[in-house]
Amino acid sequence: MGGARCRGAPPHRQAGAAPELGSLEFECRVLLVPETEQRMIVYVPEPGSPTQAVFRQLAERVAT
Numbered sequence: 001m002g003g004a005r006c007r008g009a010p011p012h013r014q015a016g017a018a019p020e021l022g023s024l025e026f027e028c029r030v031l032l033v034p035e036t037e038q039r040m041i042v043y044v045p046e047p048g049s050p051t052q053a054v055f056r057q058l059a060e061r062v063a064t
Contacts (some may be wrong), residue, residue: 014043016031021058 011029018024027044031040045051 013046021054022050024054025049026051026055 011027013025014028015025017022025045029042029044029054031042033039043055045055
């Protein structure tokens with residue numbers, strides 16, 4: 001990111017459902033880079049949760 005500093009907006013919880021995956025619950029974090037006005041949204045599941053297991057399965061699918 002060069003010399004840019006990120007600052008984060010307060011995280012918030014989100015829940016949703018996907019037909020193939022079922023119910024998902026995660027924390028949504030938005031990282032802001034003020035110099036560029038860019039935002040990066042990161043979805044973080046609770047460690048050990050069913051959502052974390054689903055995220056891992058999705059990562060494995062993408063990796064193959």
